[in-house]
Amino acid sequence: MGWFNSGPGFEPTALVESIPWGKYKTVVDVGGNTGLVSQAIAKKHASVKFIVQDRPEPVVEGIDRLAPEFKDQITFMQHDFFQDQPISADVYLFRWILHDWSDKYAIKILRALIPALKDGAKVILNEFVLPPPGVASAFLSKSLRTMDLSMLELHNGKERDADDWASLFEACDSRFHFEGIIRAPGSRLGIIQATWKL
Ligand SMILES: C[S@@+](CC[C@H](N)C(=O)[O-])C[C@H]1O[C@@H](n2cnc3c(N)ncnc32)[C@H](O)[C@@H]1O
Numbered sequence: 418m419g420w421f422n423s424g425p426g427f428e429p430t431a432l433v434e435s436i437p438w439g440k441y442k443t444v445v446d447v448g449g450n451t452g453l454v455s456q457a458i459a460k461k462h463a464s465v466k467f468i469v470q471d472r473p474e475p476v477v478e479g480i481d482r483l484a485p486e487f488k489d490q491i492t493f494m495q496h497d498f499f500q501d502q503p504i505s506a507d508v509y510l511f512r513w514i515l516h517d518w519s520d521k522y523a524i525k526i527l528r529a530l531i532p533a534l535k536d537g538a539k540v541i542l543n544e545f546v547l548p549p550p551g552v553a554s555a556f557l558s559k560s561l562r563t564m565d566l567s568m569l570e571l572h573n574g575k576e577r578d579a580d581d582w583a584s585l586f587e588a589c590d591s592r593f594h595f596e597g598i599i600r601a602p603g604s605r606l607g608i609i610q611a612t613w614k615l
Pocket residue numbers: 418421422447448449450451453454470471472475496497498499511512513514
């Protein structure tokens with residue numbers, strides 16, 4: 418996944434800098450692959466513990482490659498994100514996960530968190546946010562719409578605009594409160610936030 422996180426505007430820098438990670442104790446990086454994004458955040462916030470969940474192969478690779486400086490801060494866990502979430506955490510991070518899935522499956526993935534959610538738990542998505550037609554430059558609009566079509570072709574997935582993201586949480590459960598989207602300068606991905614409120 419390294420190349421996915423290193424292209425211009427795709428680095429996790431904006432995600433690291435836009436969220437006050439230091440106020441959270443535990444973050445579950447759902448579908449976190451070998452943990453590169455968790456490492457980028459962990460480097461700046463030594464007090465936060467990360468659990469990177471993914472399929473068996475990336476988890477084995479992530480454990481293998483984990484630098485000694487992160488051994489006490491980042492752990493890995495095999496977990497299928499369609500199954501009930503076993504970890505009760507402060508934050509659930511999904512970076513570049515839900516665009517691979519149609520609404521039907523994206524809703525299943527988010528609902529699988531519910532058994533573990535405590536009041537105030539946050540869900541943070543780092544994904545493309547389609548701009549309204551005619552607002553972004555022709556180049557940006559074309560690349561995002563092309564990505565949308567590619568997601569449809571490859572995975573029956575989709576890119577979503579701001580209303581789509583809000584509606585997705587609403588369709589999951591009324592206890593998800595959509596908190597809005599941060600569009601950090603220099604980043605091509607939006608930071609979409611929701612809080613679980615009982
Ligand atoms: C596009 S990658 C994103 C990786 C990482 N979040 C990042 O931004 O670098 C999607 C990830 O979802 C994982 N994945 C796919 N299906 C999964 C499942 N059912 N349960 C857990 N992880 C899954 C893949 O192995 C992969 O690591």
